[in-house]
Amino acid sequence: MEVMERIRARLEKGDSIRYISHLDYVRAIDRAVRRAGIPIAYSEGFHPHARIAFGPALAVGIASVAEFADFELADCLGAGEFTSRMNSVLPAGLSILESRSIPTDWKPLSVAIVAASYRLVIAAPDIEGDAEWRGERGAGRPGSGPGSGARALERLERAVREVLEARSLIVRRSKERYPGGGATGERVEERDVDIRPSLLGLRLARGSGYAGYAATAAGCCVGLDALVRLGGGAGSVATARPDEILSVLAMHGGIARGMELASITRTGLYVSRDGRLLSPMEFEGDMSSPQGTY
Template sequence: MAVAEYRLCFTKGSSVRFLSHLDMAKTMERALRRADIPLAYSEGFHPHPKMSFGPALAVGISSLEEYLDVETVADIPAEELQERLNRSLPEGLRILAAKRCLKRPKPLNAVINRAVYRLTLETEPSRRPAVMEILEHCMSSDRLEVTRVNKNGQKVVNIRPWLHNLKTEAFDEAGLQVSVTGEIGSNGNLRPDDILQLLPFPVKVRNIVRAEMWHEEHGIVVKPLDLC
């Protein structure tokens, strides 16, 4: 019987950015066991630990803010859980905060509907102003069409309803940082590389980081740790 539930906020560093969602689940599960956290398990022939992650992150993208809910069969102070788990995690994964939930929280995937991505791009210096202008202009467009490829073929989608904010900032000679706030979850998904399709010429992507996630409704922002 689960007696306590915790919400964890963690980073997925560059060195582990290629872990798939499934790899991440296994890695966390094993780390929790190494840390001797008494996990609650489901019933049945194949008991699995009661843990659930927030929105999946595409392979190759690191993150400053990921979330995980986990249930235990013993009540442990959240700080102790965090400390023990951090000692058992492989390099690149780090628990930033742990909170013992006051009540049974709504699932992470049901509440998180915004994600911020930071893309570090490289362009030819001469093209940079144009790139910046095209991207900045997105916010005042009505439609933004991109092509998505899945196993059923190609599909043109309008990502404009999912784009909530976009800012660009130049650095170095050729560098450009783009911050995009997009919809995530059941109402639609903005993918960080969607916006690259809006450019008339290819740019080099140095890296993409998911920087933040939250719940937003009627302009009010609530962080996942404040929803449990």
């Protein structure tokens, strides 16, 4: 089937649906395309399928404002009409934030995307009782002054610097094996991997109340922005996972007792052009590399 238009969309996967699997996410998009009457092109053969290509799969439990998908259409529709139709039928928690027609010779998302950024929110319900982290005598709860909250923030900032200065960051990964296709893994393989080559940037989040400890209904929290290179294929770097980034910060004394990862949001996916990292929505634009801001 001839492709008349190719539309790239950036979607939001909200917090309310962060626990659905990638397969369920793909099915939701496919159903929405049919319900919206999108003139999607189909592959040929005995089992034709809609020609929709997705970016890197998102792990269960992570929200996102940077999910990308390419839609190949059998008729010209236009990005505006496409977005309007899709958003009218997509389930709650899933929406298209922007879309645009793109050249048909652009590389597929699975090949073009080389990096991702994440916002990690660390909850600190009460670190005041931790003697190692307690600041000046008489200080209030975290975030109220130069007491335990300010002290913890200083330690976290120092841990971030140490992590970025480290030559290697070794973490242990486990993988359960399923001999004979059984449902229960009979043995667990463990191996050490170095995630430092994948970690392109790490910083305390700025804006939205995250310049320091921010008060929430659950206590206090602090945000971290991470930029990671995505691995893939033999000989590639091991992609740093958000929970592993928290682990190496803990190894460098940046995580106090009682602090834990509260939420993760993927905030960006990037392609590389002329040595710069750009949004997949960009043409040969002039967006500077996100690495320069980390």
